[in-house]
Amino acid sequence: MEIKGTVGVITGGSSGIGRATAERLAKEGAAIVVADLDEAGGAETVKRIESAGGRAFFVKADVTRLEDARRMLDTAVSKFGRLDILHNNAGIGVGAPGFPEAPPERWHLVIEIDLQAVILGTGLAAPLMQNNGGGVIINTASMAG
Ligand SMILES: NC(=O)c1ccc[n+]([C@@H]2O[C@H](COP(=O)([O-])OP(=O)(O)OC[C@H]3O[C@@H](n4cnc5c(N)ncnc54)[C@H](O)[C@@H]3O)[C@@H](O)[C@H]2O)c1
Numbered sequence: 001m002e003i004k005g006t007v008g009v010i011t012g013g014s015s016g017i018g019r020a021t022a023e024r025l026a027k028e029g030a031a032i033v034v035a036d037l038d039e040a041g042g043a044e045t046v047k048r049i050e051s052a053g054g055r056a057f058f059v060k061a062d063v064t065r066l067e068d069a070r071r072m073l074d075t076a077v078s079k080f081g082r083l084d085i086l087h088n089n090a091g092i093g094v095g096a097p098g099f100p101e102a103p104p105e106r107w108h109l110v111i112e113i114d115l116q117a118v119i120l121g122t123g124l125a126a127p128l129m130q131n132n133g134g135g136v137i138i139n140t141a142s143m144a145g
Pocket of ligand 1: 011012013014015016017018035036037038041061062063064089090091092093113140141142143
């Protein structure tokens with residue numbers, strides 16, 4: 001896929017793998033919407049991309065919330081004109097204690113962020129991508145899955 005001229009949304013783009021992916025895609029010529037709960041980290045990702053000559057915009061979003069997921073994807077279209085790439089990268093681990101000691105509330109949150117939000121984002125992104133003939137959806141998983 002030719003990256004130059006595309007527009008991507010990266011969830012969990014305020015740190016780690018999401019930030020690294022955002023910087024790399026921006027370097028290849030994509031405009032990036034960085035979506036995350038962490039505003040300071042998101043601002044830093046945008047700053048790094050812009051300092052390197054790229055284009056990026058931060059949207060504060062909780063990927064488990066329908067209205068936030070919709071807003072982060074719509075921002076790609078309103079700010080940069082289209083949506084070509086969605087990287088469902090935001091995620092959390094169970095942490096310690098693990099299974100079976102971890103409380104049910106923790107499992108609920110893991111499933112909400114790591115699974116349900118991926119389905120939500122994918123379902124909302126697909127029609128926007130179809131508007132320009134298709135796109136790419138990347139879901140980061142884990143051996144722990
Ligand atoms: N780092 C690893 O070794 C590793 C291994 C296997 C899988 N993964 C997966 O890769 C992905 C990224 O991992 P990382 O190491 O970069 O993690 P990280 O903690 O550095 O980044 C995750 C980001 O997701 C954001 N986030 C969490 N919940 C959110 C929510 N509800 N809405 C929006 N943003 C939210 C966090 O604020 C954070 O910026 C995760 O899905 C993780 O499970 C990582």
